[in-house]
Amino acid sequence: MTIVTAAGLTRRFGKLTAVKPLTFDLPAGKVIGLVGPNGSGKSTLIRMLLGLIRPSGGDAMVRGESIGSPQRYLGRVGALVENPAFVPGLSARANLESLARLRGLPSARVDAVLHTVGLAGRDREPVKRYSLGMKQRLGIAAALLPDPALLILDEPTNGLDPSGIVEIRSLLAQLGTAGRTVVVSSHLLSEIEAICEHLVVIRFGELLYSGPIAGLLTSGSQHVDLRAEHDADTERLATALRTQGWEVFTSTAGGVRVSAGAHDAAPINRAAHAAGITLRSLNVVQDSLEDVFLAMTGDTDQQLMAARATEAQRGGR
Numbered sequence: 001m002t003i004v005t006a007a008g009l010t011r012r013f014g015k016l017t018a019v020k021p022l023t024f025d026l027p028a029g030k031v032i033g034l035v036g037p038n039g040s041g042k043s044t045l046i047r048m049l050l051g052l053i054r055p056s057g058g059d060a061m062v063r064g065e066s067i068g069s070p071q072r073y074l075g076r077v078g079a080l081v082e083n084p085a086f087v088p089g090l091s092a093r094a095n096l097e098s099l100a101r102l103r104g105l106p107s108a109r110v111d112a113v114l115h116t117v118g119l120a121g122r123d124r125e126p127v128k129r130y131s132l133g134m135k136q137r138l139g140i141a142a143a144l145l146p147d148p149a150l151l152i153l154d155e156p157t158n159g160l161d162p163s164g165i166v167e168i169r170s171l172l173a174q175l176g177t178a179g180r181t182v183v184v185s186s187h188l189l190s191e192i193e194a195i196c197e198h199l200v201v202i203r204f205g206e207l208l209y210s211g212p213i214a215g216l217l218t219s220g221s222q223h224v225d226l227r228a229e230h231d232a233d234t235e236r237l238a239t240a241l242r243t244q245g246w247e248v249f250t251s252t253a254g255g256v257r258v259s260a261g262a263h264d265a266a267p268i269n270r271a272a273h274a275a276g277i278t279l280r281s282l283n284v285v286q287d288s289l290e291d292v293f294l295a296m297t298g299d300t301d302q303q304l305m306a307a308r309a310t311e312a313q314r315g316g317r
């Protein structure tokens with residue numbers, strides 16, 4: 001079952017096409033990562049899905065309703081899109097109670113969400129005494145008030161210190177229970193890959209990947225890192241492996257990296273031995289998702305960012 005379907009969804013700001021026509025489906029009941037470097041259009045996409053800004057083209061459906069009529073689905077959607085505004089002198093509980101009243105929600109929801117985000121013991125302290133991580137948890141609590149079927153969190157770990165990031169990450173992993181769909185954006189894949197089952201990757205407005213994270217990793221490759229006993233033999237080792245048909249990515253003072261998997265380890269070792277080179281180390285390494293994406297596009301983020309700046313100046317494509 002899908003909870004969001006986008007078809008040719010596009011958004012321009014003047015000359016810049018911030019979101020190029022995007023077509024994708026988001027499965028219901030999963031934790032979904034929306035990933036892309038800063039300026040890729042993640043917030044713009046989220047704002048369109050929440051009905052905060054209109055698309056320049058295309059459409060999307062959320063829970064079967066067009067984003068042209070957000071009032072039809074927003075009752076069961078919770079979102080944290082920017083630093084939420086709370087009354088600093090009031091307690092977390094009082095802030096949530098007034099938000100619940102405004103939305104016509106039962107006050108029992110306040111206890112439930114305080115418990116979910118782990119603030120139940122500190123809910124009577126004024127928000128101004130809260131750490132950034134606690135404020136962010138309170139923001140997530142507010143987004144959870146309507147018991148949303150779809151929860152959208154835009155960069156919830158932004159600005160947090162490492163312990164705050166760990167705190168929020170473990171909370172996010174718990175939120176995707178009971179059939180709820182959680183969409184969480186980040187510019188750092190490494191920050192959310194462990195908690196997501198499904199991934200949408202956008203890079204400077206374009207869709208790079210949409211699908212299960214597991215599929216992406218298994219389609220990703222492995223490589224083998226080798227080091228000769230003597231660094232002076234590195235080039236000779238690279239040449240010997242190339243001659244035997246291996247694809248050598250790099251050969252630096254640090255060693256040789258070969259495009260190969262675990263089953264190639266023994267033949268590589270034999271090839272080195274046949275060339276009269278003893279190996280100091282041989283490690284089979286699973287490519288990270290970052291490696292997989294780099295291999296997909298071949299462009300670095302810096303190159304794409306420069307192209308985008310030119311596009312904004314020239315008037316787009």
Ligand SMILES: Nc1ncnc2c1ncn2[C@@H]1O[C@H](COP(=O)(O)OP(=O)(O)OP(=O)(O)O)[C@@H](O)[C@H]1O
Nearest residue numbers: 013018036037038039040041042043044045155187
């Ligand atoms: N209201 C706006 N007016 C003009 N340009 C905008 C506006 N909102 C966003 N943009 C531009 O659209 C592009 C995408 O921005 P967006 O904030 O959606 O990216 P993002 O992936 O969420 O990045 P970040 O993580 O830095 O917020 C950027 O180049 C940004 O400058």
